[in-house]
Amino acid sequence: MGLFDGILGHDSKVDPNELRKRLDGVLIEGEEAKLAFKVIRDFFVFTQWRLILVDIQGITGSKVDYMSIPYKAITRFSVETAGTFDLDTELKVWVSGTATPISKTLKKGSDARGIQRALATGIFG
Numbered sequence: 001m002g003l004f005d006g007i008l009g010h011d012s013k014v015d016p017n018e019l020r021k022r023l024d025g026v027l028i029e030g031e032e033a034k035l036a037f038k039v040i041r042d043f044f045v046f047t048q049w050r051l052i053l054v055d056i057q058g059i060t061g062s063k064v065d066y067m068s069i070p071y072k073a074i075t076r077f078s079v080e081t082a083g084t085f086d087l088d089t090e091l092k093v094w095v096s097g098t099a100t101p102i103s104k105t106l107k108k109g110s111d112a113r114g115i116q117r118a119l120a121t122g123i124f125g
Contacts, residue, residue, distance in 0.1 A: 014038045019045070022054055026066055035118050039106055046118045051093070053104070067102070069095055071122040079112045091115060 014036045022043065023033060037044040041061060043054040051074070055065040073095050080090040089110045092101035106112065 014043070019043065022064065026052065037111065037115060039110065044115060046122055051119070051122060053102070069093065069102070074119070074123055077119050079116045081112050093119070
C-alpha cells in the first residue's frame, strides 16, 4: 500500500505536497512515510519506525503539534467504531510509562480498520 493510498474521514485524500511540507525536518535520514491518513486538517503518519500524529492548530494552521510515538513504546491500542447513535470513532493508544492513553476522536465513516491494520503492522510486523 502506497503512502497516499490511505483515506480517512470524509474521503479527503492526503495531498502529497502538503504532507511533504508538514514533515519537512521531522523525518530523520532514511525514514519515510509509508502510509498517511487525514482527518479534516490533521494527519496520522506511519513510518517504518514510528507513528506521527500531526495536529494542525489555529485558524491559519501555522501552529502544529507533532507527536512521535515509536512503535516499540506502544503497549496496546484500541479502536472503537462508530455506532447507530454514537457517530464518532475513538482511537486510543497506550504508551509505556503512562497510565492514560492518547485519545483521538474520528468522524463516522473513518477508516478505523485501516488505522488498526497500520498500527498492528508497525508494532508486530
